[in-house]
Structure formats: structure tokens, C-alpha cells
Amino acid sequence: xxxxxxxxxxxxxxxxxxxxxxxxxxxxxxxxxxxxxxxxxxxxxxxxxxxxxxxxxxxxxxxxxxxxxxxxxxxxxxxxxxxxxxxxxxxxxxxxxxxxxxxxxxxxxxxxxxxxxxxxxxxxxxxxxxxxxxxxxxxxxxxxxxxxxxxxxxxxxxxxxxxxxxxxxxxxxxxxxx
Numbered sequence: 609x610x611x612x613x614x615x616x617x618x619x620x621x622x623x624x625x626x627x628x629x630x631x632x633x634x635x636x637x638x639x640x641x642x643x644x645x646x647x648x649x650x651x652x653x654x655x656x657x658x659x660x661x662x663x664x665x666x667x668x669x670x671x672x673x674x675x676x677x678x679x680x681x682x683x684x685x686x687x688x689x690x691x692x693x694x695x696x697x698x699x700x701x702x703x704x705x706x707x708x709x710x711x712x713x714x715x716x717x718x719x720x721x722x723x724x725x726x727x728x729x730x731x732x733x734x735x736x737x738x739x740x741x742x743x744x745x746x747x748x749x750x751x752x753x754x755x756x757x758x759x760x761x762x763x764x765x766x767x768x769x770x771x772x773x774x775x776x777x778x779x780x781x782x783x784x785x786x
Contacts, residue, residue: 618763619701620646622776623731627652631696634723636681636716637704641667641674644699648674655691657684682712684719694725701731705745706738713740718752721781730754733763733776742775754779 620643623633631652635644638656640663648654654674658664659681667676675691681704687693698720708716720730736742749756757780761772768775 617646619643619699619731619733620650622763622765623647623697623699624650624652626729626731626778627696632694632725634686634695634698634720636684636698636700636720637702637707638667638676639663639702641671641676643701644674644676645671647699655686655695657681657686681708681719682715684716684723686723693723694728695723696725696728698723698728698730699732701733703734703738705732706734706740710740713745714748714752717748717754717779721752721754721779724781728780729757730779731776732779733774736773736775742772745775745777749777749779753781755782 624647629651633644633647633652633654635654635656638644638658641656644654644656648671656667656674656676657679659678661678664676664678700720705713724730734740756777758778759768760766760776761768761774763776
């Protein structure tokens with residue numbers, strides 16, 4: 609994708625623009641560390657979590673300096689591993705939500721929210737046509753007590769509409785005044 613000229617840093621730039629310098633970022637479903645490593649390079653404290661040990665090994669090899677660990681997002685309890693909760697932002701990019709077992713989607717949203725500091729936000733993005741409709745996602749968000757602060761159709765800030773085939777959602781425990 610990089611060789612084709614695709615923008616592989618959009619998610620990280622989006623998150624970086626949302627927070628101040630040296631913030632704590634949880635990269636949920638981090639894969640080989642593409643998003644989290646960019647955020648670490650610009651000065652954030654990053655913890656990356658993925659269920660695939662091969663991807664975590666790649667992240668550790670390619671992006672030393674951050675914390676990369678194997679964990680199931682549906683059972684995520686970083687405090688039990690000695691890592692403080694209280695993240696400024698949780699990024700869940702790369703269609704992670706659509707790769708989850710449908711029975712774990714709400715528990716994952718709940719576990720991600722549990723790792724936020726007061727005022728922290730979850731940012732997730734995924735495409736349509738992946739067996740997780742946007743309507744189902746919005747229902748899951750509501751059921752776990754989260755609120756959509758901002759809905760976009762791309763990482764480059766295009767508005768979300770009924771015709772959008774991609775969703776970027778910024779979620780919080782409660783809405784903030786604009």
C-alpha cells in the first residue's frame with residue numbers, strides 16, 4: 609500500500625491532533641505497530657495490544673521503545689499486568705472492530721472505555737460490508753454507555769453521511785460541549 613502511495617499515517621495524525629504532547633495512547637488491535645509507532649515517534653507514551661503474538665513480535669522488533677503486549681481486547685485488564693489505566697485516547701484502527709467475534713464487540717467497547725482517564729476518548733474506524741453494520745455499532749456504543757462525539761467518513765475529516773462506506777467514530781463516556 610505504501611508503494612502505491614496510500615496514506616498509512618492518517619489514523620496516527622488524526623489521533624495526534626486530538627491530544628496534547630506526551631499523552632498516553634492505547635493502540636488496541638495494534639497489529640505490527642504501524643499506528644502506535646508513529647504516535648510514539650511524535651512523543652506519545654504508547655501501549656499496543658493485539659491478540660496475535662506474531663504481530664506483537666513484529667512490533668517489538670520493528671518499533672522498540674513502546675510497550676507491545678499480547679492480550680484479548682474482550683478481557684483487557686492492563687492494570688493486572690502492572691500498566692496503569694487512564695489513557696488519554698484509545699485508537700482502534702484498521703477495521704479491528706469488524707474482525708472481532710460479534711459476541712465480543714460490546715465487551716471490547718466496555719473494556720476499552722474502562723482504560724480511559726476522565727475525559728479520554730476512543731477513536732475507531734472501519735468499513736461497511738464487513739458483517740458489522742454501522743447501526744449495530746451505534747447500538748453497541750449506546751449499550752455500553754458511550755456517546756459518539758464525532759462521526760466522520762474518513763481519517764481526513766470528511767463528514768459521515770447515510771451514504772458513507774467507512775466510519776471514523778470518536779467516542780467518550782459522555783458528550784462534551786462543542
